[in-house]
Amino acid sequence: MPRFSSTPILALLLSMPVSAEPLNVVSWGGAYEAAQKEAIFEPYSEQTGEELEIHQYAGEPDGLTTRAASENWDVVDMVEDQAIAACERGDILPLDPDELGLDPDDFSPAPIRRCSVPHTIFATVMAYDDRRFPGVKPNSIEDFFDTERFPGARGLEKRPDVILEWALLAEGVPAIQVYDLLSTERGLDLAFRALDRIRDDIIWWQNPAEAAEMLADGRAVMASGYNGRFFALKHEEKANIAILWDGRIISNDAWAIPASSRRQEAAKSFIAFAARPEPMAALASRIPYGPSRPDAFERIGLNPLDATPMRPHLPNSPEHGSRMLVRDSEWYAHTHELRMRRFRGWLKNDR
Amino acid sequence: MDRGSKSQGLAEVFRRVPILCAVAIVIGSIASLGALLFVEAVGWMNDALLISPRSRVQWDGNTVFLAAATVLVPTIGGAVVGLLVRQSGGRPLGPPDVIAAVQLANPLPAPRHGFGSTLAAVISLGSGASVGQYGPMVYLGALIGGLIRRFRLAIPDLPEIGIACGVAAAIATAFNAPIAGMVFAHEVVLRHYSTRAFAPVTIAATTGFVTASLIFEREPLFLVAFEGVRYWHEFLLFALLGVVGAVTAICFMHLILRMARLAAASSLPGWLRPAVAGLGVGLTGLWLPDILGIGNETLRFATIPGAFGTSELAMIIAAKITLSALCIGFGFAGGVFSPALLIGILLGAFFWAIWAPFMPQSGVAPYALAGMMALASPIIGAPLTCILILFELTHNYDITIAAMVSVVISNMIGHRAFGRSLFDRQLAGRNIILQQGRDRARMEAQTVIGLLRNDFPTCRMTDGATQIWAMLQGRNTAFVLDQAGRLAGTVSLADLRDAVDTASVAEVMRPASLVFDKATSIFAAMARLGDFVGDAVAVIDESGRYLGAVPEAALIRAYLDLSGRLREEENAAL
Numbered sequence: 001m002p003r004f005s006s007t008p009i010l011a012l013l014l015s016m017p018v019s020a021e022p023l024n025v026v027s028w029g030g031a032y033e034a035a036q037k038e039a040i041f042e043p044y045s046e047q048t049g050e051e052l053e054i055h056q057y058a059g060e061p062d063g064l065t066t067r068a069a070s071e072n073w074d075v076v077d078m079v080e081d082q083a084i085a086a087c088e089r090g091d092i093l094p095l096d097p098d099e100l101g102l103d104p105d106d107f108s109p110a111p112i113r114r115c116s117v118p119h120t121i122f123a124t125v126m127a128y129d130d131r132r133f134p135g136v137k138p139n140s141i142e143d144f145f146d147t148e149r150f151p152g153a154r155g156l157e158k159r160p161d162v163i164l165e166w167a168l169l170a171e172g173v174p175a176i177q178v179y180d181l182l183s184t185e186r187g188l189d190l191a192f193r194a195l196d197r198i199r200d201d202i203i204w205w206q207n208p209a210e211a212a213e214m215l216a217d218g219r220a221v222m223a224s225g226y227n228g229r230f231f232a233l234k235h236e237e238k239a240n241i242a243i244l245w246d247g248r249i250i251s252n253d254a255w256a257i258p259a260s261s262r263r264q265e266a267a268k269s270f271i272a273f274a275a276r277p278e279p280m281a282a283l284a285s286r287i288p289y290g291p292s293r294p295d296a297f298e299r300i301g302l303n304p305l306d307a308t309p310m311r312p313h314l315p316n317s318p319e320h321g322s323r324m325l326v327r328d329s330e331w332y333a334h335t336h337e338l339r340m341r342r343f344r345g346w347l348k349n350d351r
Numbered sequence: 352m353d354r355g356s357k358s359q360g361l362a363e364v365f366r367r368v369p370i371l372c373a374v375a376i377v378i379g380s381i382a383s384l385g386a387l388l389f390v391e392a393v394g395w396m397n398d399a400l401l402i403s404p405r406s407r408v409q410w411d412g413n414t415v416f417l418a419a420a421t422v423l424v425p426t427i428g429g430a431v432v433g434l435l436v437r438q439s440g441g442r443p444l445g446p447p448d449v450i451a452a453v454q455l456a457n458p459l460p461a462p463r464h465g466f467g468s469t470l471a472a473v474i475s476l477g478s479g480a481s482v483g484q485y486g487p488m489v490y491l492g493a494l495i496g497g498l499i500r501r502f503r504l505a506i507p508d509l510p511e512i513g514i515a516c517g518v519a520a521a522i523a524t525a526f527n528a529p530i531a532g533m534v535f536a537h538e539v540v541l542r543h544y545s546t547r548a549f550a551p552v553t554i555a556a557t558t559g560f561v562t563a564s565l566i567f568e569r570e571p572l573f574l575v576a577f578e579g580v581r582y583w584h585e586f587l588l589f590a591l592l593g594v595v596g597a598v599t600a601i602c603f604m605h606l607i608l609r610m611a612r613l614a615a616a617s618s619l620p621g622w623l624r625p626a627v628a629g630l631g632v633g634l635t636g637l638w639l640p641d642i643l644g645i646g647n648e649t650l651r652f653a654t655i656p657g658a659f660g661t662s663e664l665a666m667i668i669a670a671k672i673t674l675s676a677l678c679i680g681f682g683f684a685g686g687v688f689s690p691a692l693l694i695g696i697l698l699g700a701f702f703w704a705i706w707a708p709f710m711p712q713s714g715v716a717p718y719a720l721a722g723m724m725a726l727a728s729p730i731i732g733a734p735l736t737c738i739l740i741l742f743e744l745t746h747n748y749d750i751t752i753a754a755m756v757s758v759v760i761s762n763m764i765g766h767r768a769f770g771r772s773l774f775d776r777q778l779a780g781r782n783i784i785l786q787q788g789r790d791r792a793r794m795e796a797q798t799v800i801g802l803l804r805n806d807f808p809t810c811r812m813t814d815g816a817t818q819i820w821a822m823l824q825g826r827n828t829a830f831v832l833d834q835a836g837r838l839a840g841t842v843s844l845a846d847l848r849d850a851v852d853t854a855s856v857a858e859v860m861r862p863a864s865l866v867f868d869k870a871t872s873i874f875a876a877m878a879r880l881g882d883f884v885g886d887a888v889a890v891i892d893e894s895g896r897y898l899g900a901v902p903e904a905a906l907i908r909a910y911l912d913l914s915g916r917l918r919e920e921e922n923a924a925l
Contacts, residue, residue: 171655172576180648183404184640187648190658334409 022053023266026076029056030209031232032287036077038304039282040274047273050266058207064091068258074267076256080110080118081332083254087115088333092256093264100272106293109326116254117275120283121290123227123248123315123324124162127212130240132221141247141323142170144222145194147201152221155214158204160343161332162224162249165325167194169247175325183331188338192346215241227315228287235306245320251327252292288313367506374499374509375516375551379558382492382520386559387567389473389488390525393645396477400424402644421643422633428478429629432471432684433622439467441621443684445486446539446731447774449493449518451783453511453540455796458500465494471684475625479643481632481674485525486686492521493540496555508920512548515541519552520559522736527571528743529553529560535736539774542789547923571744575654575720579749581713588712589721589753592702593760596725599698600691600765603672604730604773607687608780610680621682628681632674642670646693653696653719664701668694687773688731695726717753720745725757729765732772734758790917794874794910799867799890802909803899807887812839812857816850823847830889830897831860837895838863841885863889867901876901877910 025041027033033054041052055071057063059079064086067073078086086092092115097104104111110118126144128137132152143150144166156163168178168191181187195202203220205211211225212233227243234241255274257267273279280291281299288310291297303310312319397403401410401420410417436443444465452459459465472487496517500510515536523532533556537544541552563569580586614624636643649667652658659667675690699722703715712718724737731737737758742751770776775785785792808829810819819829823844831839840860850859865883867876867890876888880903887900 173651173655174570176570177647177651180403180405181651183408184648186641186652186658187404190652190655193657331405331409335411338408338411 021072021263022051023263023270024053024055024072024074025270026055026057026073028058028077028208030207030229031236032208032226032228032289035228035232035283035286039286040279043279043282044270044273048269050270052270064258069260072260072262073258074261074263075270076258077119077253078116078256080113080116080252080254081327081329081336083116083256084113084329084333085336086256087113091259092116093259093261095257095268095271100268100275102272102275106295108292108294110252110254110292110329113254116256117271118252118254118292119274119280120253121250121292121315122253123245123250124224124327125227125230125248126166126222126224126244126246127215127230127241128222128244129215129218129220130242137242138222138244139246140170141166141244143244144224145170145198147198150221152201153203153214153219154198154201155205155211155220155223155225156202157208157211157224158206160339162327163195164188164191164339165249165327166224166247167191169323169325170194175323178325179328179331183335188342192342195346212239212241215239227313228289231288231313235303235308246323248315248320248324249327250315250324251329253289284314285310288315290314290316370504370506371512371547371551372554374504374513375554376558378496378499378513378516379520379523379555380562382495382517382555383524383559383562385491385495386488386521386524387563387569389469389491390484392473393476393484396473397479397644400428400478402477402479404640404648407640418637421636421640422630425479425629425632425636425643426626427629428474428480429625429627429681429683430623431478432475432480433625433682435467435471435474436625436682436684437622439471440464443471443487443682444468444490445686446489447777447781449490449514449540450774450785451778451781452493452497453514454542454785454789454792455783456511456793457796458510459494459497459514462494462498465490468684469494472686475678475683475685476645478629479632479636480625480629480683480685481642481644481671481678481690482683482685483687483689483691484645484685485522485688487684488521488525489518489686492517492519496520508547508923511541511920512551515548515552516555519556520562522740523556523559524563526740526744527560527564527569528740529556531736531739531743532556532559534739535733538733538736539731539772542785543921545921545923571746575716575745575747575750577714577716577745577747577750579713580717580753582711584710585712585717585753586756588702588706588718589756590760592699592718592721593725593757594764595702596695596698596722596757597729597761597764597768599668599672599694600726600729600761601769603676603691603694603726604769604776606672606676607679607773608776610676612680614681624681625678625683628674628678628683631677635670635674639667639670641667642674645689646671650693650696650723653700654716656715659697659700659704661701661704664697664704668697668701671697688727691727691730692723695723696720698722698726717750720750721754721757724754725761728758728762729769730773732762732766732775734762790914791874793917794877794913795872797873797909797913798869799871799873799876799888799901799906800869802873802901802905803890804887804902804905805899807900809897810842810856812855812860814856816842816847816854816856816859819856820844820847826886828885828887829856830863830900831856832897835894836897838866838889838891838897841889843885866891868892869898873906873909873913876906880906 059082094115097112138150165178211223212229214220214223216239230241230243233239255271261267277296280296284291284300300310398406401407469491475482476484493514496513499513518540519532519536522535523529533553536552641649671694696719699719700715703718724741728734728737738755741754808822808826809832810829828841828843831842833839840862842856842860846859865888867888887902889900890898
């Protein structure tokens with residue numbers, strides 16, 4: 001029996017004095033932020049009278065240490081591993097689920113952590129421009145590294161993240177062993193060796209919205225990116241984008257409160273609201289990011305834009321095939337320096 | 352069924368079937384859970400003690416701390432293992448003890464000793480020693496299965512069947528391989544296929560598989576994408592790999608035995624020896640982290656082309672052979688199968704790297720996996736098991752066919768040049784010779800003391816011949832003892848018949864033509880009985896004191912009973 005009910009949350013929300021200063025919430029921009037606006041931000045403002053000011057942040061390392069204070073951030077939507085690392089550094093505040101009116105048992109597979117509350121499950125996937133491959137189409141992550149059969153530029157985020165996992169998956173390493181192997185010098189060498197093979201075909205992106213745009217405007221034939229972004233461009237602008245679900249990497253975002261926040265109580269009330277099943281389901285109905293609590297699934301309906309049934313587009317839908325990897329947030333949080341060092345070294349080594 | 356009437360026999364079958372099934376399921380479940388717990392405990396320790404790469408990488412940048420942990424963890428772990436083993440029986444237990452118990456129909460060592468040895472194995476593996484996990488898992492399964500001996504269920508051979516059930520479940524759990532588990536229990540432990548054992552062992556193996564794969568959803572260790580051997584000439588290479596595997600396995604086994612002798616001859620106290628081996632592992636680990644622990648990452652790397660350089664492979668193979676032999680020989684608790692798999696897979700990859708530039712081939716995977724089993728098979732003496740483990744690990748028929756060629760060649764050479772397995776050689780070191788067959792081993796294990804009787808006439812050397820003649824009513828021979836009770840000789844009715852009335856026994860006695868001592872086995876006794884004529888053979892102790900005598904008929908009966916018992920065991924129906 002979940003302890004959660006909307007009554008204490010509502011009480012918490014209504015008890016908050018409305019401030020003249022807006023609550024500064026940080027998101028990721030693009031289609032994702034637009035969906036959040038409809039599903040979470042506007043309903044929250046309507047219910048509490050609280051004005052929200054939305055900022056964009058793409059996980060740059062210095063964000064929490066410099067921008068958070070100067071821009072008065074109160075709530076940040078973060079990738080979980082960055083939240084774990086930030087929590088260990090003391091950059092974000094510890095959260096008490098009881099104080100937020102949340103039951104940890106309601107959250108699965110991502111747990112409530114010491115300083116963050118999980119909210120959306122997303123997948124980093126490889127997508128391709130359907131027009132560029134009229135005959136044989138890419139159908140596995142190995143094809144991303146095969147520039148002979150599938151020539152053309154590859155759009156990749158300029159970070160040593162999913163590409164390392166994909167490189168080992170493409171070498172035949174089972175998902176369950178990927179992080180064990182990437183924990184060794186030899187594993188990292190293998191991953192960068194695979195990157196070497198496509199070095200001349202890589203074009204980098206740094207803003208998540210760019211990945212889908214690269215495919216739409218023809219700059220790249222394949223790109224890594226977030227499933228929701230590809231979905232949005234494909235459905236809203238009818239772009240010829242096909243998502244390859246093989247080797248998808250499942251991650252989750254989490255809400256956190258920067259240590260520099262001047263409105264911590266209001267920030268907690270926002271998180272308590274956003275972590276309810278209704279806003280999560282509303283978000284998943286607009287952009288295919290799964291909720292972090294199972295009781296939100298049954299509330300997910302049709303996309304309000306074009307009545308698309310959204311459940312088949314969620315990252316963990318069984319029809320996407322069995323080869324997937326759940327991003328290990330702990331591993332990510334504790335290997336950031338190593339990965340960046342190796343990645344920078346590899347970039348410098350450009351021939 | 353040759354006892355009682357037909358209906359009684361049928362009733363007995365109906366009584367035994369549910370009991371055997373229940374025993375198999377219970378032992379299979381507990382042994383499987385025990386094996387899973389064992390693996391989890393080792394994994395947890397590897398993470399906590401910075402042995403696993405995944406834990407070590409999170410300390411990236413703390414070079415001094417990592418280096419200190421790399422050296423100190425196996426060293427301190429070795430000292431703890433040494434003290435623990437000293438407290439629980441004096442040596443780690445493993446598959447040879449299981450084989451000996453089953454083959455000689457003896458109980459396993461005391462459970463306290465067994466659980467202590469299992470804990471020592473967890474600490475050994477958890478602290479990164481270069482030993483294997485499957486040997487201790489097999490022993491743990493046997494230990495759990497062997498507890499059935501305490502229940503009086505009136506089913507023949509139940510203790511041995513129980514042990515085999517535990518072993519089968521442990522292997523099925525370890526490799527997600529129920530068929531291999533069942534075959535291993537028969538091929539290595541029972542060494543026969545009887546219906547009475549086959550059915551429960553198969554049920555136990557299946558139970559282990561269901562527990563591991565379906566209940567706990569553990570994935571197979573080695574799913575490999577491989578589309579088949581493309582060139583006929585590669586089968587010649589697989590055969591050659593079998594030869595290379597056999598030679599390497601023989602060197603490895605000799606090195607293990609030599610290290611054990613070296614440890615025994617050293618002046619180091621027993622409890623300190625594993626710490627010395629641990630120090631060797633730690634120091635090598637600073638330079639070659641691949642050798643730390645079980646090495647699941649290294650196993651996988653070996654199947655990826657180019658993950659290792661050729662000279663690097665040779666170096667890791669040499670280091671792993673040396674360190675595994677050092678750890679096992681110097682008293683770390685653990686098996687030899689995991690190191691053999693690792694050395695073998697690296698050897699296969701090395702073999703491929705040598706040949707790949709010169710001829711077309713199908714990639715590194717079949718060579719790596721064939722090498723893995725070509726090296727492991729002669730060591731555990733189980734070719735069928737190795738072939739089946741590979742099949743069930745990879746779910747790949749083509750790789751299994753390739754490996755089968757290597758395994759058969761390797762096993763043939765290994766058996767001829769070294770013996771059936773390392774286990775058998777280790778048992779031979781304890782005077783348990785299984786090379787000549789199960790019947791001989793069991794007869795070697797049973798001494799004549801069990802047949803000793805004290806109702807044969809004895810006399811003193813000073814006794815008169817006439818007096819002894821009167822005493823020998825219905826007997827042919829008396830044993831003559833000196834003042835200290837030592838056997839001086841024998842005197843027979845024929846000797847006494849020709850003696851004068853005044854003669855003493857000393858004047859007419861003869862030296863005993865055949866004498867046994869306390870350690871004489873039934874097999875040795877039978878072998879020496881050939882030219883013996885008489886009622887019974889005297890048995891003496893170390894000082895020559897007469898203990899009693901063994902009648903010739905009793906010896907022959909014991910020999911026939913043992914042979915018959917084995918025949919019945921090997922052909923037993925339910």
